[in-house]
Amino acid sequence: AQKITQTQPGMFVQEKEAVTLDCTYDTSDPSYGLFWYKQPSSGEMIFLIYQGSYDQQNATEGRYSLNFQKARKSANLVISASQLGDSAMYFCAMRESPRGDSSYKLIFGSGTRLLVRP
């Protein structure tokens, strides 16, 4: 079964500094996708970044980048120049296709609570 592990329950970072949130995964599927979502206290899950298993380069979206190390099965999220508004829960998720077709569901990690200090 596929599994996502986030080992950092909580982290602090100083405003304007960079921070790395860890995510490791376990799967036997040769094709998979990894997502990062941000969940502010309001509850909405906000999509941040996606990495496909066959993507040759690490994904980047503005201040977000994904440090994808396939052999180590890790997909760490790097947030550069942290802002106060980055304080939130961050979830790593993996796509799982139970039927083996194009439909899929997301398997989530337990999340990391990030607090940005002014």
Add this chain to the structure above:
Amino acid sequence: KAGVTQTPRYLIKTRGQQVTLSCSPISGHRSVSWYQQTPGQGLQFLFEYFSETQRNKGNFPGRFSGRQFSNSRSEMNVSTLELGDSALYLCASSLVGRETDTQYFGPGTRLTVL
């Protein structure tokens, strides 16, 4: 473009009652998925609908059901509510639910069962 909308945002029910939650996907999106989020179990997949058909279902009892309408709007129903059903219920939509699609989430419905 409007995002995923969910109604109601907050709901309080008592044990034994039933509840219906609604989700309107992003315009043009045809796949709708539902997730339950609790402090103890985290985020868990409930089910996914595409073209009014349930394609995937998570490990939840039969008290949890859903449906999708021809306009892609979806509802989920929980019958005979239990205290453990208190949770944030999140709906997510994607274009057609393909491997390369991204699921975009709504603000959630926070259900409290007393």
